[in-house]
Amino acid sequence: MASIVRGTIPAEEFALYDASSSLENVEYEVERVVESAEGVVMPLVWIRGSDTEAITDAFATDSSVRDLSLLAEFDDELLYRMEWTEDVAVVIQMLTNSEATIMDAYGKDGWWTLRVLYPIREAVSKTVEFCREEGLTFDIEMIREMEGEPAGRYGLTDNQYEALRVASELGYFKVPREIDMNELAEELDISHQALSERLRRAYDTLVEDAVLVGSDRDDSER
Template identity: 25%
Template sequence: MCVVLSLSIAPDEFQFGRIASTDADVRVQLANVVPGYQAPFTLFWVHGDERERFETRVREHDQVDGLRTVCESDESAQYSLQWDHQADEFVAATAETNAVVLDGSVDGGEWRFVLRFPDRDDLLAFHDRCRDLGIDFDVDQIESEAGCAHRTTSLTDEQREALLLALDAGYFDIPKQTTLTDLGDELGISQQAVSQRLNRAIRNCLHDYFHLPSA
């Protein structure tokens, strides 16, 4: 049975928190990443009017190799961060204990995370690992999810990769936050190939959702 942990942690308790901790008045929220395609804690949204100030402070951090704007609007922007995520002990602890980061955000105070673990043993391993590393956090809530197992779908790895990337980059937002060309550049394929891959992925998801036979 899956277990979901909601926790609060100070920015100075982990490296990514220190990188994203600036004097800019913004809200930072992690974006879901595509497993096997992007490293964890590399894509995130920044909301607020002082994004330029935030960018400057992050680029000046000695642990940052690069910061790239993926897409932006008047109110928010998504960034791709280049940094040594493996050196962050909190990030490493989530990976070592099979945690999935469902949500992570900060708005001028503590970071709040929602982590899902395959079972209680993994949750306890995460707790013990953080304690051994001297990482302090507050437990806000622990919930068991009897039905959290992923539904079996007919998506291919490539379709799932494209669909999650499009979702994270705001392709399905109104108005769109990115284009097929941008997605193709990220995936290393043509605009037409992205369009076909997304259409097949959406069709497969609809077939799975409505329990229809595969086409």
């Protein structure tokens, strides 16, 4: 069964450590990771909190990256294409030996958080063993199996999924709304407060699952 893994790794063992050390308060968000036919890792990376001149200077001395190319600029966000060298050993192992898909990655303050889709649960062990043998740090924070039920696939509890499903079917998310919070709570046979909290936590789970927020969350039944 396929599994989604979220874990952290220090930048000094991963990518862009030298660049991030000289660029304070800068965020990196990998939108897509592509492996070329030659085995080169070519990510598209959003960089926030700096300008093109400072980024170019910082990346020029970073051994984990080469062939930096600016693709787009939107307000304070810059989209770059680059090549990650063989120094980015964990990613190369994930893409090749474990046949994983890096769904997204987020870097800030000397740490990276990765969300990785493994085709089978056993493939996760290959990455863990590789890190152990190479003296690398990959701290797994969450493993979620891609179960058949929709709630499991999106990291929601059954109650959260049901609340979202009913809310959508009854027009709660339409503009203007076709049902208010009190009516929706009655339909689900729970209190207004319980529904409000359930929806808020469901939103938080979906946003984190889609956008990769590095903070922890409480996944207990609600």
